[in-house]
Amino acid sequence: MKNSLALVLVLAAASQAHAEIGYRVQPQPDTSQLAITVTIPTRAAETLVQMPNWSPGHYMLQNNGARVKDLVATDRDNKPLEVTAVDDHTWKIPSAGTKQVTLRYSAPLEFQNGIGHYSGPTTYLYVVGRTQERCKLTLETPKDWKVAVGLDGNGPSYKTDSYDTLADNPVTLGSYYEETYKVAGKQHIIALRGAAADKIDKKLLRETCETVSKIETEFMGGAPYGKYVWHFTVRSAGMGGSGLEHLSSTEISLGSGFSRRTASLLAHEFFHLWNVKRVRSQVLGPFDYTQLPKTGALWWLEGTTDYFSTMLLGRFGWTPEQELYNEIASNVRRQRRSPARLTVSPNESSARVGETNNGRGNSNGFGLSYYDDGFVVGLCLDLELLAKTNGKRSLDDVEFALWKKCRNNQPGFVEDEIRKQLIVAGGESFGPLYDKLVLSPGELPVEQALSYVGLELAERGEIRSVATPSEEQLRLRKLWLAKKR
Ligand SMILES: [Zn+2]
The missing domain is CATH 2.60.40.3650 (Immunoglobulin-like)
Structure with a gap:
């Protein structure tokens, strides 16, 4: 018995x-x-x-x-x-x-x-x-x-x-328009719906989805999902759109005037397969659904995600060089239009987002946008790393180190992990630099960062090459814009 x-x-x-x-x-x-x-x-x-x-x-x-x-x-x-x-x-x-x-x-x-x-x-x-x-x-x-x-x-x-x-994992069902393609050995599905689904350039949409998947899985070294679904809804008006990331899919609302430039939205959402969904603060999974999560890292998870996805489209040849500079410049202009940048740090904009809107939160940041701020911080840190390590290290190394810490269902990172990985990549001076750029409000040193690669902000805020860049500046610029650094 x-x-x-x-x-x-x-x-x-x-x-x-x-x-x-x-x-x-x-x-x-x-x-x-x-x-x-x-x-x-x-x-x-x-x-x-x-x-x-x-x-x-x-x-x-x-x-x-x-x-x-x-x-x-x-x-x-x-x-x-x-x-x-x-x-x-x-x-x-x-x-x-x-x-x-x-x-x-x-x-x-x-x-x-x-x-x-x-x-x-x-x-x-x-x-x-x-x-x-x-x-x-x-x-x-x-x-x-x-x-x-x-x-x-x-x-x-x-x-x-x-x-x-x-x-x-959101669900689309019924008689939606479907396309499929394979990248990195994984199935990718485009599921299209909405009032203007017939009007969108489907060939370009598919080419964009496929290119974004190829670029980012190649950059990050594989596809961390079984299959991926693009849930698109198409509105009759407009060019741009908005999206929400998921574990192995995204929901994106598009204007029917979809063009090559809309690739930046798709690239942003796809990069969330790593940043936010896997490379994440610990409060971003497993989730407490009763209250908003509090993390000081949304500037990285949203803004630096935007920096990476924008740069990768340029580095892999989708966005022409001058157009890439224009996109960076428009981010810098947006960030500098916000007076709150001088009183609110990127960390604070992230951590206090839940206090906005009478405690109901928003998806943009406390006081200023962690998208714009995080993009510009990413730009400054990337160029500082390239310059201070003679081109041997860049923000890529920080992203890869964070990925190594979080991949295969490991817990997310703790709050000072990004600072730690910056020091690993660039040396001790990156600790105080992080404190200055991320933990303190103030003007971000864009001019100095661009000078390392022989670029400058012109009077109207556009980015252009300095008149006679040095060989060293050109060497670093080439590395900065290279597929693999
Ligand atoms: Zn996002």
């Missing part, structure tokens, strides 16, 4: 370990809703479920609890369980002895012209204290529907290692 009991215990432990939290999602096109069923194996006397108060990547509070409608719960025998709202995004269900709680509710689905789209944090409830347990998503769609989601597998069921992974 002793052995049998041990065996029973082992089996019980195994079945507990294999139990996963199930999510069944059925689109209801007629009502633009999703019918969602969550199956929760449980041994707790009470089960608490919540909707995230924010979506990773958007540093602002959302009222996602209000999206949950008609929430009901049943036990394993399908008997009703009482659901009590604890606050506007939390519910409790008595679950003593039930072993399994099943929740049913509906949440909004964006649905137009036969195409649906939804994102995870605004749709999926999670079980409090159990976001790191495995989940299984089953998408129940009509047979002729296509499905684009960055999760591994071909559906209709997808297994994930955690709620975080489930929630960080």
Whole structure:
């Protein structure tokens, strides 16, 4: 009996370990809703479920609890369980002895012209204290529907290692326009929807996506995902767009006037596969969905991401040299237009973003934009490193060192890690330099940084070559603009 009991215990432990939290999602096109069923194996006397108060990547509070409608719960025998709202995004269900709680509710689905789209944090409830347990998503769609989601597998069921992974993979489904290509041995899917999806230059869009994937996976040394999905929605007006990064996909809203220059937006979002999604502060995964994360590194994660993605398009030949200078110059002009740069540091702009908008946060920064500031700080640090190490080191080395620390599901970095890696790359003087550029407000030394490569800011803020650059300046400029340094 002793052995049998041990065996029973082992089996019980195994079945507990294999139990996963199930999510069944059925689109209801007629009502633009999703019918969602969550199956929760449980041994707790009470089960608490919540909707995230924010979506990773958007540093602002959302009222996602209000999206949950008609929430009901049943036990394993399908008997009703009482659901009590604890606050506007939390519910409790008595679950003593039930072993399994099943929740049913509906949440909004964006649905137009036969195409649906939804994102995870605004749709999926999670079980409090159990976001790191495995989940299984089953998408129940009509047979002729296509499905684009960055999760591994071909559906209709997808297994994930955690709620975080489930929630960080938005879904496009139905009769959307699809293109696929392979880069770095991985499948990439373009899923296009929106009022003006027919108007966009699809050949150019595909060429841009493919080029961006090639450039950045080559630069970072591989593709850290199973497959990747570009979820595009196309508006009828405008040229530019906006995007939100995810673990193995992105959601991008584009104007139908998409041009080669829009590549910078795509390159920015794709570079988030590393910065933010993997190379990240520790608070950026695993997530606490109840409150906005606080990190002083958004200038790097957003602004320096923008610097890298902009530079890589130039270094790999997509953006012509003068156009690259123009883009750098327009960033510098934007940054210098903000008087707050003299009173707010990049670190403070990042760390205090949650205080803006009456404590609801924004996606741009406290006082000034961590995008503009982080871009210019990245430029200054990159050129300082090249100059002080005689061209042997650059900001590439700092990015690669951070990647080495964070890759393969390692925890994110601690707050002074970027400073530490700058010192490793450039020597002790980079500690005080970091403190000056990142931790203190003040004018960033753009003129000095550009002078190392024989460039200058002209009167109207454009960047041009000095009249007679030295050989050393030209050598460093060549390195700065090289694919591989
Ligand atoms: Zn971004």
